[in-house]
Amino acid sequence: xxxxxxxxxxxxxxxxxxxxxxxxxxxxxxxxxxxxxxxxxxxxxxxxxxxxxxxxxxxxxxxxxxxxxxxxxxxxxxxxxxxxxxxxxxxxxxxxxxxxxxxxxxxxxxxxxxxx
Amino acid sequence: xxxxxxxxxxxxxxxxxxxxxxxxxxxxxxxxxxxxxxxxxxxxxxxxxxxxxxxxxxxxxxxxxxxxxxxxxxxxxxxxxxxxxxxxxxxxxxxxxxxxxxxxxxxx
Numbered sequence: 001x002x003x004x005x006x007x008x009x010x011x012x013x014x015x016x017x018x019x020x021x022x023x024x025x026x027x028x029x030x031x032x033x034x035x036x037x038x039x040x041x042x043x044x045x046x047x048x049x050x051x052x053x054x055x056x057x058x059x060x061x062x063x064x065x066x067x068x069x070x071x072x073x074x075x076x077x078x079x080x081x082x083x084x085x086x087x088x089x090x091x092x093x094x095x096x097x098x099x100x101x102x103x104x105x106x107x108x109x110x111x112x113x114x115x116x
Numbered sequence: 117x118x119x120x121x122x123x124x125x126x127x128x129x130x131x132x133x134x135x136x137x138x139x140x141x142x143x144x145x146x147x148x149x150x151x152x153x154x155x156x157x158x159x160x161x162x163x164x165x166x167x168x169x170x171x172x173x174x175x176x177x178x179x180x181x182x183x184x185x186x187x188x189x190x191x192x193x194x195x196x197x198x199x200x201x202x203x204x205x206x207x208x209x210x211x212x213x214x215x216x217x218x219x220x221x222x223x224x
Contacts (some may be wrong), residue, residue: 033212039157041216042214042215042216042217043160043203043214045211045212050210088157090159090160094212103148103207104150104162104165105150105160105162105205105212106162107159107160107161108159109158109159110158110159112157
């Protein structure tokens with residue numbers, strides 16, 4: 001059913017490791033986003049991209065980085081994971097050159113990261 | 117001030133009840149609005165877009181009041197399966213802004 005895929009779904013890793021969370025969408029959407037959400041808490045935008053080779057930081061400061069080399073792919077990388085990075089990371093995408101009621105966000109199922 | 121604000125609840129209502137959620141937005145330039153549903157430990161999923169004239173989808177009715185800068189969601193005849201967190205969202209400029217979500221539990 002989902003047209004936006006995230007891997008891994010769950011990751012438990014030790015402090016200091018480098019990790020990459022993958023996000024791919026098959027809808028041809030120009031816009032892609034990464035949100036961070038702790039349990040029971042609000043969504044925080046950490047990165048977004050409006051197209052290939054375009055990336056911006058979101059409202060929440062994050063030590064992660066992103067790249068957008070292909071339209072369908074928007075990976076997020078943490079060079080050195082820390083326990084404070086433990087959270088759920090949600091990738092999303094939307095369609096269109098502008099913003100309107102038709103440009104809804106579609107979310108992936110999320111990557112739940114635990115850093116020990 | 118946050119772009120979008122919601123009462124976090126929780127709302128605990130009996131089956132069959134009607135429940136209403138409100139959401140306010142701070143920027144009068146916000147141009148599009150949505151309600152999302154998020155189940156525990158799942159991703160948000162679009163419930164419905166909110167149109168200026170108001171819109172209905174089965175038991176769900178969404179309304180927009182631009183003068184007072186709020187949107188609302190009405191759920192009639194609540195079902196147990198409606199238990200979830202409901203997030204409102206607004207597009208302002210080039211950004212989506214989400215509220216913190218309102219938790220709903222429908223009780224048998």
